[in-house]
Amino acid sequence: MGQQTGLLPQVREVSPVAGLRRRRLGFLPVLAQSVSATAPTAVMATVPVLVLARAGPLALPVVAAAIAVVLLVVHCVTQFSRRMAAVGGLYSYVAKGLGPVPALITGLAAILGYAAVAMSSLLAVGVYLSAFAGRLGLSGAHRQWQVGVIVVAAGALAGTLMVRGIRVSSLVTLVVELVSVVLITVVLGALLVVAPAHLRISAVPATVDASSVALGGVLALAGFIGFESASTLGAEAARPLQAVSRAVRWTPAVTGVLFALAAVAEVGTLALEPPSAAYSSVPLIDLAELNRMGALVPLLDFGIAASFLACTIASMNALVRVVFCMSREGVLPPVLGRTHRRFHTPHYAVLAMTALVVLAPVLLLASGTAPNEALTTLLISSAYGYLGSYVAVCVAAPCFLYRIGEWSTRTLLAGGTATVVLLAAAWAAVDGTPWRLTAPVVASGLILVAGVLWILLLRLLAPGRLREIGLYDEATASDLLWLPGRGREGRRP
């Protein structure tokens, strides 16, 4: 506990997250954090066609429904972000809405989501850069080995940027993301110009069943996940309650516009192509090759790799802050809650998480798993993590408003609808695919079980620590209006 003031016993003198560079980050880096975490370019290159292949004639309504669900989740997240400057993101929010145990489970889900997406993005940087080198004729025979080296190098770069500070790393991700969006827009534009005759929307599969429509919906939803990650910058953002909420609201809009642009170009050109392109891992690359524009493919590889690098950094920034928050609460070892004297970043947490995020893909590669297979496994695991934390925050929002006496029926409806739709879509998607008891399900399950054991252990051995859960960058004495002569401490010479 921080030192408390004499004036108002419940107001601390020192913020519980002191050590971070507080209240200094402008709005643009905050928005960049959220947008980069959604990896918009990678989404543009893959998701529209994948959705079309699953949902067929229902693709448009399915995407609209996914966007509606995202907006409901945004409503729930902003109920919290307008009221508390959190460092732990959804984890801290759920703590205030539902209490410590559901919060810890949400925290685990969020950690799984952020970590797995960071791992898969890092791996994707390796895969696409190595493909880029291959297409330029620079690559050697040992592709697996090459991917591993790029993963380690990109991980080291990401870690260094994160230690240097959130401002530097956010601005780098912003620039990288812009380059990537420009590259992919050039390719999409070229596709539209070269293949104007193909511009008509065709239904790839003529008939579809409910579960593949649901899977299409989950895939469309997956295009937006990460939009909430600005909620981990509550301490560092200037005017955090405004900036974080705005970033969370604007990110789906930015991603949605890019998504729509890509969908128009890809769906139009896909009409006359063989259906194989609809099932490949990066349909846009196949489309470019089929339209005899192979020369543009290296650009695409590079652009997608750049977007994934930005996504790695953004997801890790969020991951590190959740871990930092848990450490300050006493749930994780205190060393992870220390901050760098000069850069004011949680450098030990950065170091630990970078090691984790680099090691996992390297081990997967070393065990002989094909990069694309490892990528899918990690991405599906992360989707479970994200969906779990979204469901939790949608349940928590109305409870939170009730607890603080600002009840809103609108939030109850939004949260309730989103919860039901998310659970139903996830269930239907799992039901119709051979995912049952696949690696991601087993891995997510194991992590959940380990987490529950850890929570039980904490309850038995250190029940006091559970009470600290839900720590956020609350108002300190210096945020309140100065009252002359009532014991405000100044800086001593």
Add this chain to the structure above:
Amino acid sequence: MTAGWPRSAAKRPQGAVSSALEILAMIARCGPGVTAREIATRLGLPPATAYRLINHLVGEEYLVRMPDLRGFAIGRRAEQLLSPVAAPLVPLVAREVIAGLRAQVRFAVHVVRYTPTALRPVDTDPDHPLGPDQRIARYLHAAAAGKLLLADADRWHELLPPGPLKRLTAGTLTGAGELAADLARVRAEQVAYQEGELRPEVACMAVPIRSTTGALAAGIVLSGPCERAPALRRHLDQARSCAERLAPLLT
């Protein structure tokens, strides 16, 4: 009082402004900890409207949500509205001490008072008026008295207007790095200088007057032409001992 408000009043922009000011006044009257529901009930506002306005004011940092997440208090930003307007008094005994220093040195002697975000000249040298444009209070980065305030603030960037620092003369420090280095020196030596940074040809030296808890309460500013700056700096000890005598009178 306001209980019979038409329900739609807060939806018009003018209505929203009035309601926002009413909310600020209500929280100032009730003291820290009043809840959103209490505010809505007392002002007769629809709860959803009241919550929206309150959350907007909290986002703008005019209000602060208390750590229990239910109650509210007036935020530090609202201070900019209030304290520069309220006139601080300088007791007669303090005026005599200041006059004593004026008699000893051949420089202008001014005394300023500080709030956490602003400064106000409260006793200016009758023989050397400060000038009508209040530069000393407006350009904290260029004035010696302003640098004392910035050096003392935890987040000094917030006290300056957004955007690049204004260049008032050729000597004004306009780089953030330069200014940060100067403020670090001020913090270490507990005295601020400027030579031709605020107005060409004018040099100043400012020393802090602190309360027993160490809070910056006021400052003594000596000023004169730039060519006499070395002589100005030699009066540091005299200014400091005067500051020590003023401390119990001004805090």
